[in-house]
Amino acid sequence: MTADPLAAQRYFEDVSVGDVFEQAQQPSHAQVVAFVNISGALAGDGRFTDLEKARAAGLEKPIVPGPMSAVMLTRLVTDWMGPMGRVLSIDVSYRRSVLHDDLLRCVALVTDVNGEGDYEGTGEGEVHLDVALENERGEKPVQGTAVVAMPRRG
Numbered sequence: 001m002t003a004d005p006l007a008a009q010r011y012f013e014d015v016s017v018g019d020v021f022e023q024a025q026q027p028s029h030a031q032v033v034a035f036v037n038i039s040g041a042l043a044g045d046g047r048f049t050d051l052e053k054a055r056a057a058g059l060e061k062p063i064v065p066g067p068m069s070a071v072m073l074t075r076l077v078t079d080w081m082g083p084m085g086r087v088l089s090i091d092v093s094y095r096r097s098v099l100h101d102d103l104l105r106c107v108a109l110v111t112d113v114n115g116e117g118d119y120e121g122t123g124e125g126e127v128h129l130d131v132a133l134e135n136e137r138g139e140k141p142v143q144g145t146a147v148v149a150m151p152r153r154g
Helices: 029-039 051-056 066-081
Strands: 020-025 086-094 104-114 125-134 142-150
Touching: 020 066, 029 066, 066 086, 066 104, 066 125, 066 142, 086 125
Parallel strands: none
Antiparallel strands: 020 104, 086 142, 104 125, 125 142
């Protein structure tokens, strides 16, 4: 069995502008129900869990809650940077609904690396990313940016 390249620690020196990385996600009905039940605040909104209520709201089928979509992008970033990296910010924009069972390509693009000095005296390097969820229909329902602090070698 080969190690997952996203699971290893990545260092600032390993990162270049233009690097792209991705993961596949497919939020199932059961996963959405579990997320909604844990969150509590979303439990009363049938658009997330009930086909008839979703259709009554004009949707094809139940939708994935926005916070769950943001979690998928956050997971992509944290898996990529490794356990010693730190998420400084993630900002997402919801452009359209993510549907249950959508086959999603979670993608991130390195847009900037701050190699000058270090992040707030910590010795870490700052990396800026564009992040998005892309469905099998070619739509990007959730897009945003992330900034992370990554350890340096040595």
